[in-house]
Amino acid sequence: xxxxxxxxxxxxxxxxxxxxxxxxxxxxxxxxxxxxxxxxxxxxxxxxxxxxxxxxxxxxxxxxxxxxxxxxxxxxxxxxxxxxxxxxxxxxxxxxxxxxxxxxxxxxxxxxxxxxxxxxxxxxxxxxxxxxxxxxxxxxxxxxxxxxxxxxxxxxxxxxxxxxxxxxxxxxxxxxxxxxxxxxxxxxxxxxxxxxxxxxxxxxxxxxxxxxxxxxxxxxxxxxxxxxxxxxxxxxxxxxxxxxxxxxxxxxxxxxxxxxxxxxxxxxxxxxxxxxxxxxxxxxxxxxxxxxxxxxxxxxxxxxxxxxxxxxxxxxxxxxxxxxxxxxxxxxxxxxxxxxxxxxxxxxxxxxxxxxxxxxxxxxxxxxxxxxxx
Amino acid sequence: xxxxxxxxxxxxxxxxxxxxxxxxxxxxxxxxxxxxxxxxxxxxxxxxxxxxxxxxxxxxxxxxxxxxxxxxxxxxxxxxxxxxxxxxxxxxxxxxxxxxxxxxxxxxxxxxxxxxxxxxxxxxxxxxxxxxxxxxxxxxxxxxxxxxxxxxxxxxxxxxxxxxxxxxxxxxxxxxxxxxxxxxxxxxxxxxxxxxxxxxxxxxxxxxxxxxxxxxxxxxxxxxxxxxxxxxxxxxxxxxxxx
Numbered sequence: 177x178x179x180x181x182x183x184x185x186x187x188x189x190x191x192x193x194x195x196x197x198x199x200x201x202x203x204x205x206x207x208x209x210x211x212x213x214x215x216x217x218x219x220x221x222x223x224x225x226x227x228x229x230x231x232x233x234x235x236x237x238x239x240x241x242x243x244x245x246x247x248x249x250x251x252x253x254x255x256x257x258x259x260x261x262x263x264x265x266x267x268x269x270x271x272x273x274x275x276x277x278x279x280x281x282x283x284x285x286x287x288x289x290x291x292x293x294x295x296x297x298x299x300x301x302x303x304x305x306x307x308x309x310x311x312x313x314x315x316x317x318x319x320x321x322x323x324x325x326x327x328x329x330x331x332x333x334x335x336x337x338x339x340x341x342x343x344x345x346x347x348x349x350x351x352x353x354x355x356x357x358x359x360x361x362x363x364x365x366x367x368x369x370x371x372x373x374x375x376x377x378x379x380x381x382x383x384x385x386x387x388x389x390x391x392x393x394x395x396x397x398x399x400x401x402x403x404x405x406x407x408x409x410x411x412x413x414x415x416x417x418x419x420x421x422x423x424x425x426x427x428x429x430x431x432x433x434x435x436x437x438x439x440x441x442x443x444x445x446x447x448x449x450x451x452x453x454x455x456x457x458x459x460x461x462x463x464x465x466x467x468x469x470x471x472x473x474x475x476x477x478x479x480x481x482x483x484x485x486x487x488x489x490x491x492x493x494x495x496x497x498x499x500x501x502x503x504x505x506x507x508x509x510x511x512x513x514x515x516x517x518x519x520x521x522x523x524x525x526x527x528x529x530x531x532x533x534x535x536x537x538x539x540x541x542x543x544x545x546x547x548x549x550x
Numbered sequence: 551x552x553x554x555x556x557x558x559x560x561x562x563x564x565x566x567x568x569x570x571x572x573x574x575x576x577x578x579x580x581x582x583x584x585x586x587x588x589x590x591x592x593x594x595x596x597x598x599x600x601x602x603x604x605x606x607x608x609x610x611x612x613x614x615x616x617x618x619x620x621x622x623x624x625x626x627x628x629x630x631x632x633x634x635x636x637x638x639x640x641x642x643x644x645x646x647x648x649x650x651x652x653x654x655x656x657x658x659x660x661x662x663x664x665x666x667x668x669x670x671x672x673x674x675x676x677x678x679x680x681x682x683x684x685x686x687x688x689x690x691x692x693x694x695x696x697x698x699x700x701x702x703x704x705x706x707x708x709x710x711x712x713x714x715x716x717x718x719x720x721x722x723x724x725x726x727x728x729x730x731x732x733x734x735x736x737x738x739x740x741x742x743x744x745x746x747x748x749x750x751x752x753x754x755x756x757x758x759x760x761x762x763x764x765x766x767x768x769x770x771x772x773x774x775x776x777x778x779x780x781x782x783x784x785x786x787x788x789x790x791x792x793x
Contacts, residue, residue, distance in 0.1 A: 182656025186645065193644050390640035392606045395629040396657045549606055549625060 179396055183404025187378075191408060201374070205366035205416060209423055213359045220306040225249040226270035228261050233281035235322070242314050243274070249310070261295075271297040272307055284322070359430045360511040361484040363420040367443065368450055368504055369475060371413040375406055375454030376471045377464045379546075384463060392548045402543055406451045413447040414440065433518030442510050442524060445531050449503045452538025459545045478504040506531050557582045557709055557740045558603065563612035565598050572598040574763035575612065580709075580756075585731065585741040587754030587771075591791045594760040596744045597637075600713050603742070604634050617708045630658075633702035633710035637717055641698055643687030647678055650686055651701060658705035672700045692723035699730055703739065710734065712743040716750065728753055748784040757783070759790050766790050 191197060225243055229236050243249045252270055255261035264270045275293030283290045294311055298304035382388040391401060417440070424430040453474065461467040480486075481495065482504040488496055499505050506527040513519035521528075558580035565573040573595045580586045590596045601607035603616055605625040614621045617631035641650045648669060655665035673682050676696055686694060695715060702710050712731075716724045728750065735741050743754070751757050751771060758768040767774055767790055771783055780786045 179657050179659060182653055186642070186649070186653045189649065190642070190644050385640070385643070386636060386638035387640045387642060389606060389636060389638075390634065390654075391657070393604050393629060393632070393634040394654070394657050395626050395659070549608055 180400050180404045180407075183396075183401060184407050187405060187408040191412075201370060201412060202416070202419065205370055206419060206423060209359070209362055209366060209420060210427065212362045213355050213428055220303050220310070221248055222250045223248055223307055223310070224252045224269065224271045225274070226253040226255055226261055226264060226272070227251070227274040227276065228255045228258060229276045230278040231276050231280035235281040235284065236276045239276065239315070239318050240274075242318050246310070246314060265295065265297060268297075272311060274311070355428050356430050356516065357512070358484075359424045359428050360515045361482075361508050363417070363424060364482075364504060364507045364511055365479060365484070366420060367413050367416050367447070368478070368507070370416055371409050371447055371450045372454045372471050372475065373468070374412065375409045375451045376457045376467045378405060378409070378458065379455065380458040380461050380464050380467045383458075398543055398546055398548060402455065402546060406455065409451055409454075410444070410447050413450070414444060417443050430515065432515050434514035435520070438521060438524070439511065439514050442514070442528060442531070443507075445528070445535055446503065446507050446510075448535040449531060449538055452535060452542045453503075455542035456538060456545060459542065459547075478502050481505070482508050484508050500530075503531065503534055555582050556580065557617055558586075558742065559615040560603070561613050563599065563602060563614050564610045565595075565602060565607065566610045571763050573602070573609075576760070576763075576765045578758055578765060578768055580740060580742060582708075582740055583735060583738050584755045585735050585743065585753065587751050587757040588742060588744045588760070589746075589748075589751055589757055589787065590744075590760030592746075594791075595763040596760055597713060599760070600711055600742075600744065604632060604711055605629055630705075631708045633705070633707035635695075635698050635702040635710070635712050635715055637714045641686045641694060641701065644685060646683045646685055647673070647689075647697055648682045650697070651704065654701050655704050660705060668704055672704075676700065692719045692726075695719060695723070695727060696730065699727070703734060707739065709740040709742060712741065714744050714746065716745065716747065724750070748782065748787055751783040751787070759787060761790055 191201075227240055227243070229240065240251070244251050249272070253261075253264060255264065255273075258275065261270070261273050261275075265273060273293075273295040275295070277291070277293070280290055280292075292315065294308075296304045296307050296311075379388065382391070421432070421436075421439075425432060454471070457467050457470050457474075461470060481488075481491070481499050481502050483499070484504070488499050488505065491499070510519075510524050510527045513524060517523075556579045558578075560579070561577050562575045563573060563577070564571065564575050576599060588596055588600070598607065602609050603614055603621060605616075605621050605628050608622065616628045619627040619631070621628050642653070645653065651669045651672060652665055655668060660668065673679060678693075678697070681689065681693070686697065689697075699710075699712070699715065702712075716727055719727070724747070731741055731743070731753075743750075745751065754771060756768065756770050757774060758765050759774075760766070767777070767786070769777065774786050775781070775783065778786045778789050780789060
């Protein structure tokens with residue numbers, strides 16, 4: 177036990193003495209949190225909207241006015257011809273094109289039916305889908321109003337059109353604020369990245385400078401050395417979580433419905449998984465560069481398959497099975513559940529038990545693969 | 551069986567890396583309190599042999615007892631009784647002299663009181679009062695070597711292994727370093743040292759010379775010179791190493 181104290185003391189001294197390391201540990205993640213939470217959003221806004229109005233009637237102008245009034249659309253141009261509009265789309269100046277045919281108003285009044293042409297830049301399929309919904313909504317509401325007007329004009333019997341509307345009620349994130357959804361996830365990434373990279377490179381660094389050999393010649397126990405090495409990063413991980421939570425609350429006003437104690441309890445076990453992976457990597461690498469590349473390899477897969485950016489439910493089956501081995505997935509789920517839904521201990525038992533098992537296996541492997549004798 | 555006054559006993563010790571035999575069935579004994587010079591050209595297998603003796607490398611075959619314990623079955627007992635200083639003087643550059651002493655004392659299991667005593671004695675002996683709180687990284691090589699040697703002796707090991715301890719320093723510092731070695735030897739510590747400097751070989755009680763993984767000669771410097779009809783250890787070495 178006493179030996180453990182000496183190692184922990186030494187690690188902390190080295191970490192806090194490393195002038196280039198401290199900002200990397202604490203300042204960089206927080207800047208990332210501030211930037212990413214604001215930038216990594218799937219809200220589709222400021223859609224570049226152009227139109228070709230062949231009709232030039234009061235109805236067509238009223239329709240276009242609807243787009244002007246929408247907060248989602250940014251009306252950038254009025255094209256005199258299809259050809260010019262297409263060129264503009266090719267150049268990327270416009271993303272959604274609305275084509276209003278000639279005699280739009282006259283045909284509507286005579287035949288009560290007409291077609292509009294909508295062209296959407298669908299390179300980003302997800303965004304195109306959302307844009308399509310917006311366009312349809314605007315045209316439909318315009319249509320409804322128009323129908324009522326027309327019916328009243330042509331037919332005095334005052335038939336009320338049948339309206340079926342749904343009233344959605346959004347739970348847990350009432351305002352559909354994207355930041356509320358993203359901030360807990362990004363916080364997860366920061367805690368994971370920093371602890372993984374620090375632990376992955378720490379022991380390999382001692383290999384590089386030759387001090388590990390000196391340590392291996394001493395009678396210290398493997399477990400003592402490893403716990404002593406990893407404990408400081410465990411503390412740093414929890415400290416990062418704390419700073420991140422404070423920023424989430426103060427800057428992003430993310431609701432914290434659930435218990436903070438539960439969040440810390442889960443995170444304290446989760447960090448053990450990450451440290452185990454980091455140590456495992458450093459046991460099988462000889463230089464910090466190699467360790468860094470391998471850590472990145474896992475990090476990228478973990479991030480993209482965590483359900484943070486894309487829902488796991490939409491992945492192919494085999495990928496969904498793979499995500500079972502992704503610790504970040506569980507952390508993201510737990511953070512969102514506890515922070516936004518207020519889930520309690522019982523609710524997170526599935527994630528918690530898997531994480532615990534993961535921690536035991538990874539650290540077992542890491543200690544086993546750390547060899548004092550080669 | 552190991553005799554009482556032999557602190558190192560090596561028999562047919564071999565290490566192979568694939569087809570390459572780095573250490574080829576070496577056999578020798580080292581007596582208590584002896585300064586044992588372990589010589590050889592670069593790549594002769596000295597460092598590989600040392601690594602097996604200090605328990606950080608497994609042999610392919612053969613046996614070795616160090617400080618009364620089998621290196622491969624009682625590795626941790628061996629480690630309590632030996633000190634080691636490598637070519638890299640593995641102190642932490644980003645810790646001060648005092649912090650390095652405290653750390654290594656701590657992981658050898660010395661009590662706080664003992665660490666303090668040792669640390670003060672060491673600082674006084676080496677005249678380090680002014681730089682005790684300086685980071686090791688800022689010190690000249692000669693200082694680092696002396697401190698690394700003292701740190702290797704902190705836990706009063708029976709044997710200390712020195713792997714090319716004097717590489718890259720001036721003759722005066724080397725001379726001072728060897729005075730430290732003599733002092734430790736007088737106090738009963740066995741010294742196992744590798745070197746490339748043949749003048750240093752003359753200071754050893756006994757010398758072995760390794761060529762291509764084998765020990766080709768082992769005796770006192772005086773008798774080796776007679777045997778090879780050479781004026782100096784340098785000539786002995788050249789005759790052997792050239793084959």
